[in-house]
Amino acid sequence: MDTELQQVIRDFKAYLEQEQRKGLKAVPLSTRIINPGKKTTAADPANSKTLEQLHQQFANCQNCPLGSTRNNFVFGEGNAQARLMFIGEGPGFDEDQTGRPFIGKAGQLLTKAIETTINLKREEVYIGNIVKCHPMKDPGQPALRGNDRPPTAEEMAACLQIITRQIEIIKPDIICLLGRTAAQAILRSNAGIHELRNKFHTLNFAGKDIELIATVHPASCLYDPANKKYVWEDFKKIRDFLKKV
Ligand code: SF4
Structure with a gap:
């Protein structure tokens, strides 16, 4: 069955084509330069019925363009029947080195917040990203720490089918979108993170209505500890929601 997110992908591709015809090189969603890469050739992700099958399907x-510079494909990890799923924008240095999502300093902060505010263990939730390969400022230096950048609109459009299928397979009750890039991409919005966070949004995935809530990216709390209060506020909303359903 079609999902709203699959419609997002189609809309996104049509929008990019329209912008390119106009000669524009940037789109408001991410403000990154559009640089068309290879067309999708992988089989339909709907053919994968489990996370393991989906992982295998897209591992290579x-x-x-991110596929040619990654050290590791970072599929996502956690409970395949999780009620709560987290989605960030993409892997960073530590994640690219290990193939695991959110395991650097920002990931450690996320894990602590999950445990202390939502009262769940990291293993009880599922954690993934919109793009599965590390977006680097300088792809020629994959071993350089701090060589991170947000994914481009084109990279997200190419990869959205994987996280969409992950959501369809896991069928969580609620999804937390970590940071502006992930929130804008999934919610199809150009609004800032402070307009999008601290409230529930609903999208339908394969026939199931799923609640979504956005919050600031945990990495932003490393740069400015005052941002932790936003994570705490939003995570308390998630905790209260999970108690009710
Ligand atoms: S980021 Fe996604 S679409 Fe791009 S190569 Fe990696 S898995 Fe494929």
Whole structure:
């Protein structure tokens, strides 16, 4: 069955084509330069019925330029029947080195917040990203720490089908979107994170209505500890929601 997110992908591709015809090189969603890469050639993700099958299906994906510079494909990890799922924008240095999502300093902060505010263990939730390969400022230096950048609109459009299928397979009750890039991409919005956070949004995935809530990216709390209060506020909303359903 079609999902709203699959419609997002189609809309996004149509929008990019329209912008390119106009000669524009940037789109408001991410403000990154559009640089068309290879067309999607992988089989339909709907053919995968489990996370393991989906992982195998895309482990060697080259559907966008990030596939040629990654050290590791970072699929996501956690409970395949999780009630709560987290989605960030993409892997960073530590994640690219290990193939695991959110395991650097920002990931450690996320894990602590999950445990202390939502009262769940990290293993009880599922954690993934919109793009599965590390977006680097300088792809020629994959071993350089701090060489991170947000994914481009084109990279996200190429990869959204994987996280969409992950959501369809896991069927969580609620999804927490970590940071502006992930929130804008999934919620199809150009609004800032402070307009999008601290409230519930609903999207339908394969026939199931799923609640979504956005919060600031945990990495932003490392740069400015005052941002922790936003994570705490939003996570308390998640905790209260999970108690009710
Ligand atoms: S980021 Fe996604 S679409 Fe691009 S190569 Fe990696 S898995 Fe494929």
